[in-house]
Amino acid sequence: MKPELLQGSRSRILASVVLVIAAVFVLRLFYLQVIQHNHYVSLAQQEQVKKERLPATRGEIYALSGDSPVKLVLNETVYTVFVDPAVIIENDSADKVEKVMKAVAGGNVVDDFDKLLDKEDSRYQIIAKRVTRTQAEKIKDEKLSGIGFTAVSQRVYPEGQLAAQTLGFVNADGVGNYGLEGYMNDELAGKDGRLETVTDVSDVPLTIGDRNIREPAENGKNIVMSIDRNIQSKVEQALAAGIQRSRATDASVVVMDPNTGRVMAMANLPTYNPSEYYKVNDAALFNNGTISAPYEPGSDVKTYTMAAAIDKGVATANDTYYNTDSIKVDDRTITNATKGHTGVISFQTALTWSLNTGFVTLAERLGNGKDITKTARDTMYEYFHDRLGLGQNTGIELANEQKGIIISPDDADGNAVRYSNMSFGQGLDATLIQVTSGFCALINGGNYYKPTVISGYVNGEGEYVQNATPQPAKLGVVKETTSQQIKEMTHVARSSFRGIDKAGYYIGGKTGTSQVIKNGVYADDETIATYLGYGGSDIDHPEYVIMVSIHGDHRILGGSADAMPIFTDISNWMLDYLKIQPKG
Amino acid sequence: MSQTNNYYVSRRQQNYSRNQNTTRFQSAVKLGPVAHTVLVALMIIVLGLIYVTQATRTTGYDYEAQKIDSQIADYNEQKSELEVENARLTALETVKNSSVAKEMTTPANTQYVQE
Numbered sequence: 244m245k246p247e248l249l250q251g252s253r254s255r256i257l258a259s260v261v262l263v264i265a266a267v268f269v270l271r272l273f274y275l276q277v278i279q280h281n282h283y284v285s286l287a288q289q290e291q292v293k294k295e296r297l298p299a300t301r302g303e304i305y306a307l308s309g310d311s312p313v314k315l316v317l318n319e320t321v322y323t324v325f326v327d328p329a330v331i332i333e334n335d336s337a338d339k340v341e342k343v344m345k346a347v348a349g350g351n352v353v354d355d356f357d358k359l360l361d362k363e364d365s366r367y368q369i370i371a372k373r374v375t376r377t378q379a380e381k382i383k384d385e386k387l388s389g390i391g392f393t394a395v396s397q398r399v400y401p402e403g404q405l406a407a408q409t410l411g412f413v414n415a416d417g418v419g420n421y422g423l424e425g426y427m428n429d430e431l432a433g434k435d436g437r438l439e440t441v442t443d444v445s446d447v448p449l450t451i452g453d454r455n456i457r458e459p460a461e462n463g464k465n466i467v468m469s470i471d472r473n474i475q476s477k478v479e480q481a482l483a484a485g486i487q488r489s490r491a492t493d494a495s496v497v498v499m500d501p502n503t504g505r506v507m508a509m510a511n512l513p514t515y516n517p518s519e520y521y522k523v524n525d526a527a528l529f530n531n532g533t534i535s536a537p538y539e540p541g542s543d544v545k546t547y548t549m550a551a552a553i554d555k556g557v558a559t560a561n562d563t564y565y566n567t568d569s570i571k572v573d574d575r576t577i578t579n580a581t582k583g584h585t586g587v588i589s590f591q592t593a594l595t596w597s598l599n600t601g602f603v604t605l606a607e608r609l610g611n612g613k614d615i616t617k618t619a620r621d622t623m624y625e626y627f628h629d630r631l632g633l634g635q636n637t638g639i640e641l642a643n644e645q646k647g648i649i650i651s652p653d654d655a656d657g658n659a660v661r662y663s664n665m666s667f668g669q670g671l672d673a674t675l676i677q678v679t680s681g682f683c684a685l686i687n688g689g690n691y692y693k694p695t696v697i698s699g700y701v702n703g704e705g706e707y708v709q710n711a712t713p714q715p716a717k718l719g720v721v722k723e724t725t726s727q728q729i730k731e732m733t734h735v736a737r738s739s740f741r742g743i744d745k746a747g748y749y750i751g752g753k754t755g756t757s758q759v760i761k762n763g764v765y766a767d768d769e770t771i772a773t774y775l776g777y778g779g780s781d782i783d784h785p786e787y788v789i790m791v792s793i794h795g796d797h798r799i800l801g802g803s804a805d806a807m808p809i810f811t812d813i814s815n816w817m818l819d820y821l822k823i824q825p826k827g
Numbered sequence: 828m829s830q831t832n833n834y835y836v837s838r839r840q841q842n843y844s845r846n847q848n849t850t851r852f853q854s855a856v857k858l859g860p861v862a863h864t865v866l867v868a869l870m871i872i873v874l875g876l877i878y879v880t881q882a883t884r885t886t887g888y889d890y891e892a893q894k895i896d897s898q899i900a901d902y903n904e905q906k907s908e909l910e911v912e913n914a915r916l917t918a919l920e921t922v923k924n925s926s927v928a929k930e931m932t933t934p935a936n937t938q939y940v941q942e
Contacts, residue, residue: 313914314910317910317911319907319908376904376908399911401914401917401918402918403918403920447890448893449886449889450889451882472919819937825939
């Protein structure tokens with residue numbers, strides 16, 4: 244006979260209770276493990292799986308030193324030191340922390356940092372910034388409690404302020420602003436990687452788990468600029484000397500290779516220190532005036548008018564006109580700044596002495612010979628704007644380029660008076676880089692190159708990979724014969740200033756003095772002085788083009804007196820630096 | 828008339844005949860159901876231990892890898908510092924102010940070899 248639990252016995256009741264409890268357990272487990280599965284899996288993942296951003300290293304920026312790249316902008320890891328005052332007070336270690344910080348990182352501590360150590364109600368206070376790794380190691384060696392470090396990557400500029408406005412800076416969020424840093428931010432920043440992995444309590448990634456993701460960071464591109472640091476340094480020196488000599492307030496220079504469009508130097512003064520960009524009070528200092536400050540270029544543009552006239556076959560250097568030191572256009576009378584060269588004179592004389600009447604005459608000859616007709620205005624616009632790039636962005640790889648203004652002849656304001664002014668460089672706004680790029684085309688045989696500040700890049704193996712030699716963006720913007728005549732004319736114009744250039748070289752240039760518009764009218768007490776020229780061993784081999792502008796508040800500065808000496812200083816130095824052999 | 832009968836003998840049969848004295852071994856130890864269960868449990872435990880050992884060893888490698896990663900990061904940081912130092916030491920301003928540069932003079936005359 245099989246033993247059976249008696250109906251209503253205590254054993255049977257106990258069995259029922261156990262069964263009910265077991266059923267409750269099973270149901271609860273079913274609820275937790277099946278119904279709430281996703282919820283608890285996600286909770287567990289939040290606890291165990293660590294998601295981390297793998298920061299990409301920002302690309303470095305190089306300049307050239309001759310043919311070799313040298314680092315101009317690097318990255319450095321520095322540390323922000325913070326404390327937990329509550330822990331420091333608890334351990335009574337404030338004095339020791341203060342002593343160690345003063346001894347190791349005295350120059351990096353924040354003001355009154357010793358008072359921050361006593362803030363009882365705070366758990367986080369920053370006591371030092373930009374502490375180097377070596378300093379951080381020394382502090383760590385002291386084994387102080389309640390002190391921590393946050394690593395921060397910052398840009399380092401071993402050359403200080405050199406080419407600051409061309410480089411730009413990287414702000415606290417790691418974003419490039421202004422200059423190359425701003426324009427090429429995406430390429431320089433690279434792409435952050437991603438890490439999702441199970442970690443232990445110390446955040447050490449473990450290979451267990453089937454959801455581990457590791458996408459490595461793509462570091463930013465290391466860019467090599469075409470800026471030569473030696474030329475850049477010389478240019479900045481020459482600018483500083485020029486400003487001091489002329490008691491000016493600001494000045495800019497562009498040095499370009501006319502045969503490639505590569506910018507060899509680009510400088511503005513005053514400038515700023517990019518490693519201390521946050522100390523700058525006037526944001527205008529961040530602007531690179533050579534690309535973002537359009538102005539009336541003045542008499543430098545006479546070379547453009549001359550080129551258009553020669554190219555169209557309406558004039559040559561030796562052709563003549565009758566100069567009366569003034570010329571009437573519609574209801575306006577235009578006069579020469581330099582007077583006395585009256586009578587029948589050549590256009591070469593008009594260029595040498597920068598006589599406005601000669602260039603208004605050329606503008607008329609581009610029309611019917613008497614008036615600056617629509618045909619003349621169309622031709623000038625075609626040469627100035629379409630062919631030589633005035634009034635439009637050049638596309639240089641720098642942030643905040645401004646295109647300036649050149650009024651079309653189809654516009655109501657594009658009348659004869661406007662174009663008569665434009666023939667000698669007024670009534671239009673252009674940047675230094677535009678004027679320089681156009682002039683390069685005028686003296687290199689007639690090919691327009693897009694200006695560039697990039698020469699190549701440094702690859703992962705540290706090798707310098709040069710970009711392909713730039714090709715002209717526009718071929719034959721003026722005829723080769725026109726280019727030859729412009730070189731000769733500007734050489735003759737420069738030769739009127741004797742003994743300023745090294746013997747045996749072929750140097751040419753044109754002065755410019757333009758009025759400044761203040762409150763809508765030309766100011767009588769302020770000008771911008773410019774000089775635009777080139778140099779080389781002979782007429783067929785121009786090696787560089789330099790454009791200088793200098794300006795002072797309430798100062799009347801002249802192209803020949805104030806801008807030309809800066810050009811001469813740089814040009815004579817360039818001849819030696821580029822090892823150009825004299826042939827003349 | 829004579830008749831010939833051919834009998835085929837397989838190789839296995841031949842071998843069997845050759846080893847006809849072989850006897851089959853029969854163990855005297857008999858395992859009951861409890862012993863089987865214990866053995867299976869033991870095997871599971873051993874396999875489990877092997878798995879745990881391997882998993883722990885992998886985790887050990889993780890710590891080793893983490894240590895190496897940390898060393899690499901440290902060396903990279905040192906390399907960056909040295910590069911920065913090198914750049915500072917070869918900066919134009921430093922070179923210009925060096926004792927060697929200070930003793931340099933501008934050449935009075937430059938002669939070129941004609942090309």
